Amino acid sequence: MKKIVLKLLAVITIITSVSSCGSDDPIAVTPPVSDVVQNLENGVLNGALTESVTLDASVEYNLSGQFTVTDGVSLTIPAGTRIIADAGGSEVYIAVLKGAQIFINGNPSSPVVMSSANGIAGEWGGLTICGKATTTAGADSIAEVGGFIYGGSSDTDSSGNISYLQIVGTGAQINSESQYNGVSFYAVGSGTVVNNVAVINGADDGVEFFGGTVSVSNLYLENNDDDSIDWTEGWNGTITNAYISNTSAGFSTVFEGDKENGNPKFNNITAVSTVGGTALQFKKQSGGTITGLSLSGYDVALDMKDGGATSNVIFESGVEAIALTDPTEATTIDQHFYTINGANATPLVSKSDFPWVNSSLSFESSVLQGTISGTVTLDPAISYKLNSAYIVASGAKLVIPAGTKITARDGGTGVYIAVLKGGQIEIDGTSENPVVISSANAGAGDWGGLTICGDATTSAGVDSIAEVGGFIYGGTNDADDSGHIKYLVIKGTGAQINSESQYNGVSLYAVGNNTELENIAIINGADDGIEFFGGTAVATNLYLKNNDDDSIDWTEEWNGSVTNAYISNTEPGFSTVFEGDKENANPTFTNITAVSTVGGIALQFKKTSGGTITGLSLVGYDVDLDMKDGGALSNVMIDGVSADATLNAGETTKYTLNSGKTSTALDITSWVWINAGL
Numbered sequence: 250m251k252k253i254v255l256k257l258l259a260v261i262t263i264i265t266s267v268s269s270c271g272s273d274d275p276i277a278v279t280p281p282v283s284d285v286v287q288n289l290e291n292g293v294l295n296g297a298l299t300e301s302v303t304l305d306a307s308v309e310y311n312l313s314g315q316f317t318v319t320d321g322v323s324l325t326i327p328a329g330t331r332i333i334a335d336a337g338g339s340e341v342y343i344a345v346l347k348g349a350q351i352f353i354n355g356n357p358s359s360p361v362v363m364s365s366a367n368g369i370a371g372e373w374g375g376l377t378i379c380g381k382a383t384t385t386a387g388a389d390s391i392a393e394v395g396g397f398i399y400g401g402s403s404d405t406d407s408s409g410n411i412s413y414l415q416i417v418g419t420g421a422q423i424n425s426e427s428q429y430n431g432v433s434f435y436a437v438g439s440g441t442v443v444n445n446v447a448v449i450n451g452a453d454d455g456v457e458f459f460g461g462t463v464s465v466s467n468l469y470l471e472n473n474d475d476d477s478i479d480w481t482e483g484w485n486g487t488i489t490n491a492y493i494s495n496t497s498a499g500f501s502t503v504f505e506g507d508k509e510n511g512n513p514k515f516n517n518i519t520a521v522s523t524v525g526g527t528a529l530q531f532k533k534q535s536g537g538t539i540t541g542l543s544l545s546g547y548d549v550a551l552d553m554k555d556g557g558a559t560s561n562v563i564f565e566s567g568v569e570a571i572a573l574t575d576p577t578e579a580t581t582i583d584q585h586f587y588t589i590n591g592a593n594a595t596p597l598v599s600k601s602d603f604p605w606v607n608s609s610l611s612f613e614s615s616v617l618q619g620t621i622s623g624t625v626t627l628d629p630a631i632s633y634k635l636n637s638a639y640i641v642a643s644g645a646k647l648v649i650p651a652g653t654k655i656t657a658r659d660g661g662t663g664v665y666i667a668v669l670k671g672g673q674i675e676i677d678g679t680s681e682n683p684v685v686i687s688s689a690n691a692g693a694g695d696w697g698g699l700t701i702c703g704d705a706t707t708s709a710g711v712d713s714i715a716e717v718g719g720f721i722y723g724g725t726n727d728a729d730d731s732g733h734i735k736y737l738v739i740k741g742t743g744a745q746i747n748s749e750s751q752y753n754g755v756s757l758y759a760v761g762n763n764t765e766l767e768n769i770a771i772i773n774g775a776d777d778g779i780e781f782f783g784g785t786a787v788a789t790n791l792y793l794k795n796n797d798d799d800s801i802d803w804t805e806e807w808n809g810s811v812t813n814a815y816i817s818n819t820e821p822g823f824s825t826v827f828e829g830d831k832e833n834a835n836p837t838f839t840n841i842t843a844v845s846t847v848g849g850i851a852l853q854f855k856k857t858s859g860g861t862i863t864g865l866s867l868v869g870y871d872v873d874l875d876m877k878d879g880g881a882l883s884n885v886m887i888d889g890v891s892a893d894a895t896l897n898a899g900e901t902t903k904y905t906l907n908s909g910k911t912s913t914a915l916d917i918t919s920w921v922w923i924n925a926g927l
Contacts, residue, residue: 288313294332294343298322306330312341312363312373315395320348323409329359334373336365338421339394342374342429345408347381347398347436355413355445357605364417370474371452374429375419380437381406384460385483385509392435392459393427399435404462406438413445415606420452420474428453431473437463439486447606448473454505455493458484458513466490469603471610472497476505477520481535485511492598493520494610495546503528503547506535510561515539519598522546523616523636525660529562529589530554536561542568543596544589545618546637548663551587559587569719588662588746596620617655617666621645629653635686635696637663638718643671646732652682654927657696659688661744665697665752668731670704670721670759678736678768683922688741691926693797694775697752698742703760704729707783708806708832715758715782716750722758727785729761736768738925743775743797751776754796760786762809770923771796777828778816781807781836789813792923795820799828799853800843808834815917816843818869826851826870829858833884838862842915845869850903852885853877859884864912872897873906888912 285296289304295314303325304310312334318324324345326332334341343363345351355361365372377394381401384390390400411432419431431448432455439462447469448455455473456465460482468491470477477493477500493503503520506513515537520528528547531537532554539562544550551570553559559570570587596619600610612618618637622645627633629652636658641647647668649655658664666686668674678684688695700717704724707713713723734755742754754771755778762785770792771778778796779788783805791814793800800816800823816826826843829836838860843851848871854860855877865887867873874894876882879902885892887909894904917923 298324301325303327304330306359309333311335312343313337314341315344316342317344317346318349318351319346323350323352325352326354326361328354328356328361328413330361332363334363334365334418336367336369336372338371339374339423339429341421342395343376344395344397345378347379347401350407350409351378351411352409353411353414357413360413360415360605362415362417362607364415368417368450370418370450371420371422372418374421375431375433375451376416377429377433377435378408378437378441379435380408380441380461380463382436382438382461382463383483384436386460390436394423394429394433397435400460401436404438405440407440408437410442411444411446412442413605415447415449417449419448420454422452428475430454430457430479432456433459434461434463435459436461439463445605447471447603449608454479458486460484462486464488467603468492469606470494471608472500474499475501477503479505479507480513481507483509483511485513487514487516488518489516490598490602491515491518492600492603493518494600495520495522495524495526496610498524500526502526502530502552505530505532506537507532508535510534510536513537517541517597519543519596520545520547521596521619523612523618525658525663527552531557531562533557534561536563538563540565541597542589545596546663548660549586550589550663553587564589621647624648626650627653629682632656634658635664635666636660639666641668641672641674643669646673646675648675648677649684650677651679651684651736653684655686656927657686657688657741659690659692659695661694662697662746662752664744665718666699667718667720668701670702670724673730673732674701674734675732676734676737678922680736680768680922683736683738683925685738685925685927687739687927689927691740691773693741693773694743694745695741697744698754698756698774699739700752700756700758701731701760701764702758703731703764703784705759705761705784707759709783717746717752717756720758723783724759727761728763730763731760733765734767734769735765736922738770738772738923740772742771743777745775751798753777753780753802755779756782757784757786758782759784762787768922770794777802781809783807785809790920791815792917792920793817795823797822798824800826802828802830803836804830806832806834808836810837810839811841812839813915814838814841815915816841818843818845818847818849821847821849823849825849825853825875828853828855829860830855831858833857833859836860840864840915842866843868843870850875854880854885856880857884859886861886862909863888865910866912866914867906867910872903873910874904876902876904878902
């Protein structure tokens with residue numbers, strides 16, 4: 250970079266240039282003082298300001314070049330002032346130099362606006378403020394933009410105040426490594442008051458902090474192409490109430506922390522994406538303390554980019570980072586990715602909290618994401634896109650009429666439907682018009698799945714935490730009602746969280762027996778088709794095809810029943826037809842048909858689990874029964890008697906059933922609804 254030192258004496262301008270990073274930086278061409286004053290009188294901002302000035306809100310100013318506020322000088326911008334920047338790239342910016350001050354005095358009805366004429370990303374530089382606070386870069390450091398001097402020893406330094414500022418179209422690129430941001434804070438001190446700032450359509454960061462101690466409240470950041478909030482050099486201020494939206498693909502992150510960890514604080518942060526992407530990224534040893542976090546629509550919640558410890562990022566009680574993969578098994582690409590369990594499902598800050606911001610941002614009603622309250626009924630005439638987590642809160646109800654089709658974004662663990670404890674879902678498909686929820690290609694693991702949390706009993710106890718989403722489940726009401734599911738086809742589920750946890754097609758956490766579950770097809774799941782975690786749920790007419798782990802899985806003393814289930818395995822490598830785990834609460838199974846063209850294991854019971862099966866037909870499996878942990882055959886009752894089985898040669902837990910596996914196969918020729926697609 251070139252360090253530009255401006256000394257204006259009468260009409261003489263002396264420009265001293267000191268080379269730093271390269272010759273790509275813009276060279277300041279500063280008009281004489283008389284020209285700067287004349288420019289202001291003509292509504293033009295250009296040059297170096299050497300005396301304190303208050304702009305006139307009745308004048309629309311043209312920012313035509315490099316406008317700097319020099320040491321000892323203040324610039325006051327009254328409410329309602331509009332500054333239109335030329336689309337001059339890195340040659341057009343406002344810079345408040347070290348020792349200078351800016352006072353932006355907007356209000357809710359008359360914010361100050363700085364924008365290029367078209368508001369297109371990268372058309373001009375932005376606003377840069379340089380202060381005297383501490384930075385790990387050291388005192389009198391040289392900024393990466395403009396070559397400005399910043400940094401000192403006064404953490405309470407004041408560079409003025411900013412209230413109700415909207416800034417649009419910033420982020421002009423200087424070279425391949427450096428760009429302007431919407432607002433850049435270089436070692437700005439805590440005496441600077443910043444609140445109600447909106448940065449929209451920036452080609453680089455929304456706001457970036459280079460050391461310093463300044464804090465910001467009420468921050469609105471929309472479609473900034475790099476990071477919405479970026480910090481480095483040990484910044485240790487606070488951001489309170491921020492709303493971040495990403496609706497244009499290709500952005501970098503919501504947060505990017507870099508270098509030393511000054512432990513900045515973040516309170517009440519809501520970020521929403523309709524295009525996936527990464528939410529929080531921490532490089533090197535950076536970190537921070539986050540209290541109140543709501544993320545919606547991001548593929549990766551947390552990225553410890555350089556393998557830094559997750560303990561550097563402190564969340565409020567009940568919120569934790571869970572590795573998306575086991576580091577011993579992960580690739581170098583994904584071993585630093587995490588999901589965040591326990592974050593707020595409900596947005597803490599919304600766009601409506603910023604009525605003074607002039608933005609056309611809207612989310613299509615056909616996009617499903619976020620948390621619902623009250624009763625929401627979908628329209629079968631609309632083709633919906635499940636873009637992110639879609640959560641039915643306690644006391645809320647989601648109604649999905651017959652014929653509704655929902656396309657789930659191929660976003661892995663970030664895309665799912667969850668009905669929280671106390672919420673309800675009513676899926677009202679019919680044989681002629683089933684409800685379909687599927688990724689576009691129905692590829693296994695494309696998205697999460699459907700999770701329902703109830704208030705029935707589970708051996709995990711009351712108010713347990715689910716392995717997916719950190720949802721709360723379990724109570725004392727075995728007759729709990731979470732709604733009903735009728736004629737549902739669900740495809741492409743089972744996104745993997747880590748080596749131990751995955752989403753299932755349908756996960757039922759302590760769901761009670763007043764919840765109706767009938768005519769459900771789960772196809773091409775990367776994990777289980779359906780899994781019961783305790784509870785008393787009863788399911789009828791299940792079609793389960795090519796679910797890579799277990800077709801029907803249960804644990805935590807589920808003691809409900811399944812009647813009429815047809816399981817098909819035509820892809821090698823699946824785990825089992827049944828997997829029962831932990832204690833045996835003796836669930837019942839009636840009319841179960843399972844057919845494999847690729848061998849594999851049919852029934853597996855771990856620990857002391859078991860069940861009662863009536864009407865079993867198994868065809869094509871290498872192993873009929875696997876008592877995985879040496880449990881007693883008497884735990885498994887088939888057609889009224891203990892399983893009659895013979896150990897396979899050389900095996901200690903795997904058996905061939907001598908009887909009870911040749912009942913009449915379930916006739917599903919009338920189940921034409923299972924063939925429905927998007």
